[in-house]
Amino acid sequence: MVEAEVPDARVGLRAYAIEEGAVPLTVPTRNSLGGWPFLAEDQEWPKCFCGERMALFFQLDIPSDVEPFGGDHLAVFHCRMHNDYADPPLTEGRLADRYWEAPQMPGPSPFWKVLVQRQATLPAAEREPSVCALPLSLRPFEDVPDAKGLGSQICKVGGAPSWAQYPELYRCACGADLVYLCQVKENWEFAVYPGAPEQPYSWGGTYNLFLGNEVYLLACPDHCDPAAVWPVNQN
Ligand SMILES: [Zn+2]
Numbered sequence: 289m290v291e292a293e294v295p296d297a298r299v300g301l302r303a304y305a306i307e308e309g310a311v312p313l314t315v316p317t318r319n320s321l322g323g324w325p326f327l328a329e330d331q332e333w334p335k336c337f338c339g340e341r342m343a344l345f346f347q348l349d350i351p352s353d354v355e356p357f358g359g360d361h362l363a364v365f366h367c368r369m370h371n372d373y374a375d376p377p378l379t380e381g382r383l384a385d386r387y388w389e390a391p392q393m394p395g396p397s398p399f400w401k402v403l404v405q406r407q408a409t410l411p412a413a414e415r416e417p418s419v420c421a422l423p424l425s426l427r428p429f430e431d432v433p434d435a436k437g438l439g440s441q442i443c444k445v446g447g448a449p450s451w452a453q454y455p456e457l458y459r460c461a462c463g464a465d466l467v468y469l470c471q472v473k474e475n476w477e478f479a480v481y482p483g484a485p486e487q488p489y490s491w492g493g494t495y496n497l498f499l500g501n502e503v504y505l506l507a508c509p510d511h512c513d514p515a516a517v518w519p520v521n522q523n
């Protein structure tokens with residue numbers, strides 16, 4: 289007699305669901321949509337090549353058990369005027385030197401900036417003017433990959449990416465293989481204040497990241513630069 293096969297108990301990966309709060313923020317808060325970006329000393333609010341200050345979409349402190357980034361601060365900026373997808377600049381099988389400043393359609397440098405850094409201690413004096421300042425919370429959960437190894441398809445830190453198309457991995461210019469850190473769900477609509485200028489390719493009263501693609505943030509485990517992060521776009 290042959291017993292029915294019992295599927296392996298799949299091991300969940302520690303992850304944190306990113307959840308939006310509803311009560312507007314009135315003071316700088318480290319985990320936020322919009323709000324006051326926490327930056328390192330001497331670091332300026334990122335500007336796009338078009339001259340506009342980029343919008344702060346969200347920021348959060350990475351929980352200590354999301355290695356190798358635990359204790360870092362993640363901040364995601366993206367130009368309001370320029371909304372496109374990210375196209376990886378590759379040379380010799382890895383991302384080009386200083387890829388976070390490399391030419392990117394339609395400009396001479398990227399229209400986004402993603403920072404992962406330990407020293408983000410100071411909130412900017414001004415609040416992000418367009419994206420509504422709301423609290424973010426991180427709810428721990430076990431991200432159990434499915435039979436294909438894909439994690440849950442939500443906004444989250446850690447766990448396993450849910451790759452809408454196929455696994456897409458990159459080597460940093462410094463030689464380290466980038467490590468998946470955070471996933472942004474497809475068509476995440478960020479509420480903006482009444483009167484905020486419109487964003488191309490967005491829905492009324494909201495902004496989106498990278499045309500609303502699902503985004504997987506891959507970051508350099510060696511922290512060779514605060515901006516050594518690649519935003520993979522898929523849909
Ligand atoms: Zn721009």
Ligand SMILES: [Zn+2]
Pocket residue numbers: 460461462463464508509510511512513516
């Ligand atoms: Zn690196």
